[in-house]
Amino acid sequence: MTSPSIPAEHPAWADRLRAVGLRVTGGRVAVLEYLEAHPHSSAAEVLEVLEPQLPSISAQSVHNIVHDLTEHELIRRIDLPDSTAARYETRTRDNHHHVQCVVCGRIEDVDCAVGHAPCLTPSQTHGIRVLVAEVTYRGVCADCEAEIHDDDHSHHPSIAAPAAPTERSAHV
Numbered sequence: 101m102t103s104p105s106i107p108a109e110h111p112a113w114a115d116r117l118r119a120v121g122l123r124v125t126g127g128r129v130a131v132l133e134y135l136e137a138h139p140h141s142s143a144a145e146v147l148e149v150l151e152p153q154l155p156s157i158s159a160q161s162v163h164n165i166v167h168d169l170t171e172h173e174l175i176r177r178i179d180l181p182d183s184t185a186a187r188y189e190t191r192t193r194d195n196h197h198h199v200q201c202v203v204c205g206r207i208e209d210v211d212c213a214v215g216h217a218p219c220l221t222p223s224q225t226h227g228i229r230v231l232v233a234e235v236t237y238r239g240v241c242a243d244c245e246a247e248i249h250d251d252d253h254s255h256h257p258s259i260a261a262p263a264a265p266t267e268r269s270a271h272v
């Protein structure tokens with residue numbers, strides 16, 4: 101199998117890049133493919149995986165790529181309270197939300213119950229036309245819940261005082 105810069109077996113992303121007026125590059129297609137398979141990845145995670153395959157890629161080029169793809173709405177940037185870095189996903193324009201475990205940082209998609217933005221009505225807008233309500237559900241996942249109950253010194257983490265990250269989060 102050859103390793104062309106633009107994989108012929110994935111014409112969809114090339115077409116979508118062209119449709120928004122972006123040049124099709126191996127780096128852009130590789131980032132889109134990675135994010136499609138691994139939603140909610142950080143730029144650092146993308147770089148770590150792509151570096152061995154694309155020697156020309158660098159932290160700066162990944163930064164530029166995710167910036168350009170976000171600008172053209174081919175990917176969506178999310179900033180969640182229990183994540184240290186911005187994360188990216190190819191699921192865009194559907195106003196979906198996220199649920200995040202405050203212990204291990206796990207992130208999952210949640211379809212918007214309303215379906216259109218903004219899906220919450222503010223009590224006061226201060227004259228600002230509201231475009232979107234960013235909703236993040238924060239909680240404790242079943243794995244972390246089980247670990248907490250196994251722990252002799254168990255205590256329930258709360259939103260106010262999240263428990264320290266477990267070892268699992270170190271190699272996410």
Ligand SMILES: [Zn+2]
Nearest residue numbers: 201204241244
């Ligand atoms: Zn968890």
Ligand SMILES: [Zn+2]
Nearest residue numbers: 189191198209
């Ligand atoms: Zn998502």
Ligand SMILES: [Zn+2]
Nearest residue numbers: 212213214219
């Ligand atoms: Zn919603």
